[in-house]
Amino acid sequence: MSDKLSKYRSKRDPKRTPEPVPDAPSSSPDGNAFVIQEHHARSLHWDLRLERDGVLVSWAVPKGLPADPGTNHLAVHTEDHPMEYLTFHGEIPQGEYGGGTMTVWDTGTYVTEKWSDREVKFVLHGERASGRFVLFQTRGKNWMIHRMGSAVRDPFPSVSPMLPTERAKPPKDASAYAFEFAWGGRRLLVPIDGGRTDAAREHPWLRGLAESFGSRTAVLDGEVATLGGAEILVFYDLLYDDGRSLVAEPYTVRRAALEALDLTGAHWQTAPSWPGEAGAVRRAAREQGLPGVVAKRLDSPYEPGPSKAWLFIGS
Template sequence: MIQEHHARSLHWDLRLERAGVLVSWAVPKGIPADPETDRLAVRTEDHPLEYAAFEGEIPKGEYGAGRMTIWDRGTYETEKWSEREVKVVLHGSRVTGRYALFRTKGENWMIHRMDPPADPDAEPIPDAVRPMLPERHARLPRDRAGYAFEFAWGGRRLAAYVEGGRARFTGGDGRAVGGPAGLGSRLGAALGARPAVLDGELAEVEGQETYLLFDLLYLDGRSLLDEPYRRRRELLDGLGLDGPRRHTSPWYPGEAEAVREAARAQGLSGILAKRLDSPYEPGTRSSAWRYLPFSTRR
């Protein structure tokens, strides 16, 4: 069985029943789905068999404090078991296939997938995606029903690349930058084992710097760049990523006037209009996205 453990840092606990106990490894970035990616697996103490059914909150002050859920469970076959190497075939609902665990130093092991990729069509998470930018326009689009309208927050562009419960960031030029303290771990915890690339900006909202998410470029091994804006936003909303100092920015199909009035009341500089059928065009200033400042006419 595999437990997702939201302790001080998110990790996954792989536990194999053997000789009346659960032999355990903590895997910080999750079980690899591709043989090209080996991951650290730290050998921990054996656990009693009763622990295989445990889900819940470990109280603060206790070892491993934090929320724990059962991420996968099933059966396994042993191909080899020694003090330095374990080879097994896992039969879970999420993880299946041949895996090797091999000791490197002390309690540090590595876990390696011996079979071909679990999803042969999965695309690797991109190293960097340059942001798509809006054109400045003086008027609202005539076909307002074909657009969604958003607030122009006026913040600093920040894309997040989340994988294995961790996140890294790129800025407005597509180059690596640091994110606000704790943001990466919080996004990693929110997404768990799901890899994703998120587009957004850091802006001040009600006196506090907040990461506002407004696009989803990659999810679960699939690029979404060619998907229409409407589909990307629906998928982003479905992730439920709102939390402390992060928020999924709202979008309003066809509601230009209401959004403009609300943005003006909040003291924002303008609004954005984004075509509902538009793909994401990296590094492009596209007419499919329009920035509409308040100083212009209707």
């Protein structure tokens, strides 16, 4: 009988890595456990491992499991892993194979519907991952993973930014609005999916932000502004959060969800907001040399294009 773990052992030195390195596969080959590990290595990915014949047959999935049957994700077939890897989490030293942080994203059982050298069809029963999937080989180590059935999240909103209309004075019913600084920057929508964002093509420093989201999906709205001589992305709205579209929700709901993300970094921050505080915010904007303030109705949904629910008042 061939040693299914020989390739796994050849890539690891038990004196240098905390990963399990057993001498032989498990003696119980009929189990049906699975694990998905979030792996912050050279590039973020998720490792899907299915128990079969005493080992964990493994695929690295750069964008995680697809949530929509209309979109397949790449899955790279890797070496079989030992059963002890079902619960492994920790820090693999940099310089070692797979160096980086690994956490258990989900675990549970699965049902095999088909298993061949080129196609694996299965049903996951986990706490976070569930449903029918099929893995199919495309070329060499490269496979694709497809979700069967219906989508498990809202589609990403395809919208243009909501824009304020100009007004000379603050609204009389100030208590119905939140007041924010007008930053005078360049507007930017940031979609995040699978720990990645297309916005990083223009702003590479956004890769760290996207990776910090892990498997959480989001669409953020903000401006790239120059503050203190540095380029900062200031976020002030959230259109999509963890599989759910927020564009129809009132500003208060979107704002609370945005603040819960606690977005603070070297290149990004969450914009402050002051409900009902028209005069003080306008004075502060003037003192800081900002163009003015934006009044946002607390009950307004996100409306693409010019909207009377957002008002720009010059400082």
